[in-house]
Amino acid sequence: MGSRVKPNTDDMREAAGARPDGSAVGGGRERCRAYDPVAMTEARRIYGGRADLTLVDSAEAALDGADVLAVVTEWQEFRSPDFDYIRDAVKHKVIFDGRNIYDPALVRSFG
Numbered sequence: 001m002g003s004r005v006k007p008n009t010d011d012m013r014e015a016a017g018a019r020p021d022g023s024a025v026g027g028g029r030e031r032c033r034a035y036d037p038v039a040m041t042e043a044r045r046i047y048g049g050r051a052d053l054t055l056v057d058s059a060e061a062a063l064d065g066a067d068v069l070a071v072v073t074e075w076q077e078f079r080s081p082d083f084d085y086i087r088d089a090v091k092h093k094v095i096f097d098g099r100n101i102y103d104p105a106l107v108r109s110f111g
Contacts, residue, residue, distance in 0.1 A: 035062040083110035
Protein backbone atom coordinates (compact mmCIF):
# COMPACT_ATOMS: atom_id res chain seq x y z
CA MET A 1 0.00 0.00 0.00
CA GLY A 2 1.28 3.47 -0.74
CA SER A 3 1.73 6.00 1.99
CA ARG A 4 -0.17 9.25 2.03
CA VAL A 5 1.14 10.16 5.46
CA LYS A 6 2.56 13.65 5.68
CA PRO A 7 6.30 13.56 6.36
CA ASN A 8 7.41 14.98 9.71
CA THR A 9 4.16 14.20 11.54
CA ASP A 10 2.99 11.41 13.83
CA ASP A 11 0.02 10.67 11.53
CA MET A 12 0.09 6.91 10.92
CA ARG A 13 -3.09 6.60 8.84
CA GLU A 14 -2.28 4.57 5.73
CA ALA A 15 1.36 4.32 6.79
CA ALA A 16 3.60 2.24 4.53
CA GLY A 17 4.47 -0.12 7.37
CA ALA A 18 0.88 -0.88 8.37
CA ARG A 19 -2.22 -2.45 6.89
CA PRO A 20 -5.82 -1.26 7.22
CA ASP A 21 -6.62 -4.11 9.63
CA GLY A 22 -3.92 -2.87 12.03
CA SER A 23 -1.49 -5.68 11.26
CA ALA A 24 2.16 -4.96 10.69
CA VAL A 25 3.88 -5.81 7.43
CA GLY A 26 4.52 -9.55 7.48
CA GLY A 27 1.08 -10.35 8.83
CA GLY A 28 2.34 -11.44 12.24
CA ARG A 29 4.50 -14.29 10.93
CA GLU A 30 7.66 -12.45 11.91
CA ARG A 31 8.66 -10.68 15.05
CA CYS A 32 9.55 -7.02 14.59
CA ARG A 33 11.23 -4.32 16.63
CA ALA A 34 10.15 -0.84 15.60
CA TYR A 35 11.22 2.72 16.29
CA ASP A 36 9.95 6.09 15.07
CA PRO A 37 11.49 9.27 16.48
CA VAL A 38 8.13 11.08 16.63
CA ALA A 39 5.23 8.64 16.37
CA MET A 40 5.97 6.20 19.20
CA THR A 41 3.01 7.39 21.30
CA GLU A 42 0.67 6.83 18.36
CA ALA A 43 2.35 3.52 17.51
CA ARG A 44 1.90 2.31 21.09
CA ARG A 45 -1.76 3.34 20.96
CA ILE A 46 -2.36 1.44 17.71
CA TYR A 47 0.01 -1.55 18.02
CA GLY A 48 0.97 -1.68 21.71
CA GLY A 49 -0.66 -5.01 22.51
CA ARG A 50 0.85 -7.06 19.69
CA ALA A 51 2.96 -10.04 20.73
CA ASP A 52 4.85 -9.98 17.39
CA LEU A 53 5.87 -6.30 17.65
CA THR A 54 8.20 -4.69 20.18
CA LEU A 55 8.22 -0.90 20.17
CA VAL A 56 11.59 0.48 21.27
CA ASP A 57 12.96 3.90 22.16
CA SER A 58 15.93 4.19 19.77
CA ALA A 59 17.13 3.19 16.34
CA GLU A 60 19.94 1.20 17.96
CA ALA A 61 17.46 -0.75 20.09
CA ALA A 62 15.48 -1.57 16.94
CA LEU A 63 18.62 -3.10 15.42
CA ASP A 64 19.38 -5.21 18.51
CA GLY A 65 19.19 -8.82 17.29
CA ALA A 66 17.78 -7.81 13.89
CA ASP A 67 17.96 -10.17 10.93
CA VAL A 68 17.28 -7.33 8.46
CA LEU A 69 16.54 -3.60 8.54
CA ALA A 70 13.39 -2.13 6.97
CA VAL A 71 13.18 1.65 6.68
CA VAL A 72 9.56 2.69 6.17
CA THR A 73 9.71 6.35 7.17
CA GLU A 74 11.91 9.18 6.03
CA TRP A 75 12.81 11.03 9.21
CA GLN A 76 15.95 13.16 8.96
CA GLU A 77 17.76 11.08 11.59
CA PHE A 78 17.51 8.04 9.28
CA ARG A 79 19.00 9.84 6.25
CA SER A 80 22.64 9.70 7.40
CA PRO A 81 22.94 6.56 9.50
CA ASP A 82 26.09 4.90 10.74
CA PHE A 83 26.28 2.19 8.05
CA ASP A 84 29.23 0.54 9.80
CA TYR A 85 27.06 0.11 12.91
CA ILE A 86 24.15 -1.21 10.82
CA ARG A 87 26.43 -3.67 9.00
CA ASP A 88 27.73 -5.01 12.30
CA ALA A 89 24.28 -5.17 13.94
CA VAL A 90 22.14 -6.69 11.18
CA LYS A 91 22.57 -10.45 10.88
CA HIS A 92 21.77 -10.92 7.18
CA LYS A 93 23.23 -7.60 5.97
CA VAL A 94 19.96 -6.65 4.24
CA ILE A 95 18.35 -3.21 4.18
CA PHE A 96 14.89 -2.76 2.72
CA ASP A 97 14.69 0.95 1.93
CA GLY A 98 10.97 1.48 1.49
CA ARG A 99 11.36 5.26 1.20
CA ASN A 100 14.31 5.31 -1.27
CA ILE A 101 16.41 7.52 0.98
CA TYR A 102 19.73 5.67 0.50
CA ASP A 103 22.01 5.54 -2.51
CA PRO A 104 22.31 1.79 -3.26
CA ALA A 105 25.96 2.12 -4.27
CA LEU A 106 26.79 3.87 -1.01
CA VAL A 107 25.04 1.20 1.04
CA ARG A 108 26.82 -1.59 -0.87
CA SER A 109 30.17 0.10 -0.20
CA PHE A 110 29.62 -0.59 3.52
CA GLY A 111 29.08 -4.29 2.89
